[in-house]
Amino acid sequence: MSPDALEAALRAIGAERYHSLHPFHQLLHSGELTRGQVQAWALNRYYYQASIPTKDAMLMARLPSAAQRREWRRRIEDHDGDGDTPGGIERWLKLAEGVGLDRALVESAGGILPETRFAVDAYVHFVRDRTLLEAIASSLTELFAPAIIAERVSGMLKHYDFITRETLAYFTPRLTQAPQDSAWALAYVRSEAVTLEKQAAVLAALRFKCDVLWSQLDGLYYAYVAPGFVPPGAFVPDAA
């Protein structure tokens, strides 16, 4: 496969498997969820957000050059902040507070679904245990992020009276960070995946990552939409 053919195959995976196609996302951005269901989404998704710097630190530890590590360190700064400008984790906490969740509950990851924990931990372990090329390829869902963010933000602002532009401030920097991240990762994958075996591994890594995102929405849909069986010990929204 040429680099262009590989990139086309990667983009085809996104077109088939990215979580923008999941029914929970459709409900979320079209205004069909209750506030309690949006809370469940924000609570669970925090665990993913909070785990991203762990994943990125594991990956960065294996990058051989200072230039590459600086590139990857930027991702960690984006999430952890610099002490002045709040990072993505802090902004997600604001989002969670904005939809009415207690900050301490969210930070404790108490009440998250087992599906969330297992999927997110699987991602961290994948990046730790697989090749550097596969680890970098698994980040390529960011190629597809700007479209879902645009849809999510405009839909949520339009449809939910409990959501403000300030609450969704998490997403604004992501619109520029994600393309910057994915451009670098895509160039790396295009230049390094030069055998059929490596190309197959790269495609499988992106499919795996799509599963990680999809599975989190499966868990939310199952527990909080239909049939609505909240697993023992998981967050129960206030009846309202």
Place this chain on the structure above:
Amino acid sequence: MSPDALEAALRAIGAERYHSLHPFHQLLHSGELTRGQVQAWALNRYYYQASIPTKDAMLMARLPSAAQRREWRRRIEDHDGDGDTPGGIERWLKLAEGVGLDRALVESAGGILPETRFAVDAYVHFVRDRTLLEAIASSLTELFAPAIIAERVSGMLKHYDFITRETLAYFTPRLTQAPQDSAWALAYVRSEAVTLEKQAAVLAALRFKCDVLWSQLDGLYYAYVAPGFVPPGAFVPDAA
């Protein structure tokens, strides 16, 4: 906590969280699933069965005495067989073939749900990464197994004309193996978890394992019962 109080707390976790309480189990044993839904269960559950000896080998590698390792080795023999008598994995393949699945598909774990893979892998990683005491405690769901097996076997034989006693032969030895396994593990936990901290870790390990089992049935219910959204790439039963 005294050993008796610890045991009571462990049994209370089972009473609240064991997957016998999951709606998918209720549907399975009461005859309300289609053959395709039972196939999805058998296919996914195979991945769990096939991973158990890996988990047990990781645990056994950390047991310090030959006597303890012999005890744990029996579990691996139960699953892998001795070359003459088929083990649990081979018996599960018979079950899968008995409900109409292709053996090669099942063995490849092709088409299993991401939820299955993430939950089962989380279990293997837990046993690898946590303390020996927590690893042993996570096996204690076997305390609750005989009741669910009895319910499952009698219910499935009664309600499904495509299920025979031979198909369910997997479960027969489990009725004696599980109590033998869990008696040893329970005695170990009762004698080793002698501080509050260790007792809390033991209880958390059993809760974690209940989540592993529960989450697998969540995935099956979500994909194959209601709302019935099969994730991209997962097994799709023949319309029949």
